[in-house]
Amino acid sequence: MIRKPLGPDELAEQCCQMRKTIIQTIGNANMGHIGGDLSVIDILGTLYFNVLQVNPEDPIAPDRDRFILSKGHCAVALYTAMAYAGYFPVEEMSTFVQPQSRLNGHPCNEKLPGVETSTGPLGHGLPVGVGAAIGAKIQKKPWQVYVVVGDGEIQEGSNWEAAMTAAYKKLDNLTLIIDRNRLQQGDRTDDVTSLEPLTERFKSFGWDSLEVDGHDYGALIEALKAPRVESKPRCLVANTFKGKGVSFIQDRVEWHHKVPSPEQVEEALNELERGV
Amino acid sequence: MSNDIQLHDCRNAFAKTLEALAEADERIVSVCNDSIGSSKLGDFRSKWPERLINVGIAEQTLVGAGAGLANSGLVPFVCGASCFLTGRSLEQIKADIVYSNANVKLCGISSGVAYGELGPTHHSIEDLAWTRPLAGLDIFVPVDDVETAAVIRYVAQNDHPTFVRLSRMGVPRLLPEDYEFQPGKAQILREGKDITLIGCGVTVCRAMDAAEQLASEGIEARVVNFPSISPLDEETIIQCAQETKHLLTIEEHSVRGGMGSAIAEVVVSKAPCKMKLLGFPAFAPTGSAEWLLDHFGMSVGGIVDSAKALLK
Numbered sequence: 236m237i238r239k240p241l242g243p244d245e246l247a248e249q250c251c252q253m254r255k256t257i258i259q260t261i262g263n264a265n266m267g268h269i270g271g272d273l274s275v276i277d278i279l280g281t282l283y284f285n286v287l288q289v290n291p292e293d294p295i296a297p298d299r300d301r302f303i304l305s306k307g308h309c310a311v312a313l314y315t316a317m318a319y320a321g322y323f324p325v326e327e328m329s330t331f332v333q334p335q336s337r338l339n340g341h342p343c344n345e346k347l348p349g350v351e352t353s354t355g356p357l358g359h360g361l362p363v364g365v366g367a368a369i370g371a372k373i374q375k376k377p378w379q380v381y382v383v384v385g386d387g388e389i390q391e392g393s394n395w396e397a398a399m400t401a402a403y404k405k406l407d408n409l410t411l412i413i414d415r416n417r418l419q420q421g422d423r424t425d426d427v428t429s430l431e432p433l434t435e436r437f438k439s440f441g442w443d444s445l446e447v448d449g450h451d452y453g454a455l456i457e458a459l460k461a462p463r464v465e466s467k468p469r470c471l472v473a474n475t476f477k478g479k480g481v482s483f484i485q486d487r488v489e490w491h492h493k494v495p496s497p498e499q500v501e502e503a504l505n506e507l508e509r510g511v
Numbered sequence: 512m513s514n515d516i517q518l519h520d521c522r523n524a525f526a527k528t529l530e531a532l533a534e535a536d537e538r539i540v541s542v543c544n545d546s547i548g549s550s551k552l553g554d555f556r557s558k559w560p561e562r563l564i565n566v567g568i569a570e571q572t573l574v575g576a577g578a579g580l581a582n583s584g585l586v587p588f589v590c591g592a593s594c595f596l597t598g599r600s601l602e603q604i605k606a607d608i609v610y611s612n613a614n615v616k617l618c619g620i621s622s623g624v625a626y627g628e629l630g631p632t633h634h635s636i637e638d639l640a641w642t643r644p645l646a647g648l649d650i651f652v653p654v655d656d657v658e659t660a661a662v663i664r665y666v667a668q669n670d671h672p673t674f675v676r677l678s679r680m681g682v683p684r685l686l687p688e689d690y691e692f693q694p695g696k697a698q699i700l701r702e703g704k705d706i707t708l709i710g711c712g713v714t715v716c717r718a719m720d721a722a723e724q725l726a727s728e729g730i731e732a733r734v735v736n737f738p739s740i741s742p743l744d745e746e747t748i749i750q751c752a753q754e755t756k757h758l759l760t761i762e763e764h765s766v767r768g769g770m771g772s773a774i775a776e777v778v779v780s781k782a783p784c785k786m787k788l789l790g791f792p793a794f795a796p797t798g799s800a801e802w803l804l805d806h807f808g809m810s811v812g813g814i815v816d817s818a819k820a821l822l823k
Contacts, residue, residue, distance in 0.1 A: 298585060345612050351582055353611040356602050362572040363607055366579020366587075369564055373540065374584065393603075396569035400576065403567075 241284040243452035247261045250280040250452075254387050254480050254507055255314045262500035266340065270416055270477035270490040271385060272312035274416040274449070278383060278473055279304075279316040281455040288378065291321035294349035300366045300378050303351050306385035306414065307341040308492075311445020313350070314338050322349045356448045358391025360384060361411060365397045368409040368468075381459075383412045387419030390428050395440075398468075402441030405466040409460065411442075413470065414449065416477040437470040449473030481506055518681030522620065524656035525677055526551035528663040529588055533559060539667065540564060540580060542589045544573045550590035550620050570595050574603035578613040586614060586667065592626070593619025593676060594635035601641055604674075609645040614670040618677060622652075623713065624795060624803045625679035631794040639740055640768025642674050649673040649694060650740040652711040652770070655684045658738060661692035674692035676740075678763070680713045680800045685736065689707030703733035706757040706818050711737045711770050713800075714761040714789075714809055721814035732818060740770055743778050752782035757821050759787050761809055763800075766790035787821050789814065 241249060253276050261267030283289075288300045304313045311331060318325045330336040337346035342354030350362045364382035371378055384394065399467045401409055413433065417424055424430055437444035443464040458471050477491075478484030481503040484495075495503060533539040533555065540562040544551050547565065556563040564580070566572045570591060579590040596619050597604065597628070608615050619638055626633035642650055649671045653659040659677065666673045685700060700715070701722050708718040722732040729744050733755055735747065752758055758778065760771035771788035778786055789808050798806065808817060 301582065343610070345610070350634040352578060353606055354612070356606050358571070359575055359603065359607055362575025362603070363582065365572065365579075365581045366576030368579070369576065370580045370583025370585050373561060376583075380579075393571035393575065396566070396572040397575065400569065400572050405563075471751050 240491065243456065246284060246452040248281050249284060249319065250277050251507055253280060253319055255504055256315045256325065256496065257311050258329050258481070258500055258503045260315070262495055263329060265494050266332050267311045267494065268308045268362045268410060268492045269484060269495065270412070270418065271306060271309040271416065273479045273481065273484065274475040274477045275306070275309050275414045276312045276316070277450045277452065277479070278412055278414060278455065279312055281452055281459065282381060283316045283320045285456050286459045287381070288467060289349070291317070291349065291462070294322060298376060298378050301351050301364065301380045303354065303360040303364050303382045304342065305354055305382055306357065306388055307354030310338070310340060310342045313342055317349055357385070357388040358393035359385060361394050361397040364409060365401045365404070365406065368401070368406040371406055371408055372404070372406070380409045381412065382410070383414060386413055386415045386417065386430055387424055387427070389430055389433070398437065398442065399441045401468040406468045407463045407466055409468040411468065411470045413472045414475055415472050416475045417486050418477045418486070418491070422488060434472045441467065442470045443467040444470040444472070446472045449475035450479055516683045518683060519656035520681055521653060521656050521678050522551045524659040525618065525663055528660040530555055530558065532664065532667045536586070536667070538584065538586045540585050540587050542566065542573060542577050542580065542587050544568055544570055544591045544595065546591050546620065547595060547723060549592060550618070552590060555644055570599035570790040571603055575607050575616070576599035576604070577615040578611060581613040581615050586616070588616045588618055590618040590620055592633070592635070593622035594607045594633055594636050597635065597638040597641050604642065605645055607688070608672045609648045612647065613672060615672055616666050617674040621678050621679040622676045623678060624681040624800045627798050627800040627803045630797050634795055636763070636791045636795065637768070638676060639770060640772070641763050643741060643768060643773060648741060651694070652676045652738050652740060654712060654715045654736045654738055655682050655686055657684055657688060657690050658685040658692060661690055662738070665692045667692065669702035676712065682713055683716050685715060685719065694737070695739050695744050697735050697737045697739065697747040699733060699740070699747070700736050700737065701732070701734040703731035703757055705731045706759060706822060707733040707735055707751040707755045708759050708761060708814065708818065709735045709737050709774060710753070710761040713763050714804070717804070717809060717811055717814060718761055720811040721749050721818065722816050724811060725818055729800065730818065730822065740773055743773055743777065745781070748774050748777045749782040752778050752784040757785045759789065759814070759818050759821055761789045761814060763804065764790050766792055785821055787817055789817055
């Protein structure tokens, strides 16, 4: 990281601005996964502006920390965090999903340097992160690997393959953050295939596993920077709300990828401006 | 084939070459799904236990972790039975390896009907059809031990996503020891003007024997070894189509979507000629690899018969 890490108050201001960009981008493009973008943005903000050792001006520096957004459908949140961090101009967000834009509906590492691996199909990020963490161990490199998955995504079996491998390989350089917003595309996770007891499941797989408030910047910083339990990968079950910050979107299943009307965009931006 | 010809298990050439490369380049690691024995990685593990990553019976993680290892700066050779490596992990191959342009070398062991007796779940006669549409993935099928070693040396020195389809069935050595592999190049192993027999992997030696038999009947068959499925040697295909006017492809793969299909795509648009595809038409019955090839018209006699029928 080339800048001074932002503290909780500064992160609150930064993430509020990023929420506005997310809403404007989705409104303009008439496309996007607004619910998940708004649930994960505080996690991404904390990572990019406080935790990750990365340099947007040298996005593939060999010793950078690796960050993988496995829930690739929340590309707008990722692009927004990357743009604010300096990977590309914020103005470029207006090209999201336009013909030939490098801001695809799902992130592509070949188009946008700083994206580590192309994601979109669910259940891919953790296995790739496990490989990167094993690679760091083999090469005795100090950099860290962070993977963010959606909670519904945990239903993919590939995560549990990788969770076993990560524990067995003692990957204490790997952190998994689960965006536990309790909603998936069609329903509440509890009404599809319940994930509970989620924190305990990772513990039983040999992980250092704990819960954190995924909208509390101080708590996120503390959890992400806490001393590692030796030889254990870490899982943070980050309790969030889908659509966090906009009252008529928050915690509603129908806002998985529903697009706000121009009036709703205005209303959402006003709400964020007022700090409701 | 006469009994006095030495047959080679290409997996040995694969393993020895990989070890030699790993000796010189510490970025090279191998990754497997509990397939240390069948991938011949035992010696690799003994020499560099920390560089042999066995993820267990978990093919999605096998390929995904391969992409992550490449992201970390290493050069992973990801090895597994070809049926599982390609079938179980196809989306990981698409998204994590090819679309993400990860420098991963996928090594499909015991491809085709190597596990003939184990039945269609273990046959890998779809792997080329599954991987061929993934533009950007190099796909190579070596013909013998010499070409296996040459292919492995070639893939280690570039940064392309690659699938190497390795056989288990013993094959005679067809290429000179100083052979150098060139991607996108087929080799004419025997000249002929009446028909071209095109094979890859284990079928080429059968095509060579068939050409010999056809010669005794006055038919001059050209034989082409076609190891590079992607990139494709269009020039040689067009040349053979135009010069011999008859193409017979022979592959240890389904006739839907494999080498023959790739060649037919070129022929139909650029050099139409009479053509027949030999391979497996559907799920194959149980039986040894040799028996299955014979049963589906890929014995020496079967190839001769198909060639003569095509020439009628």
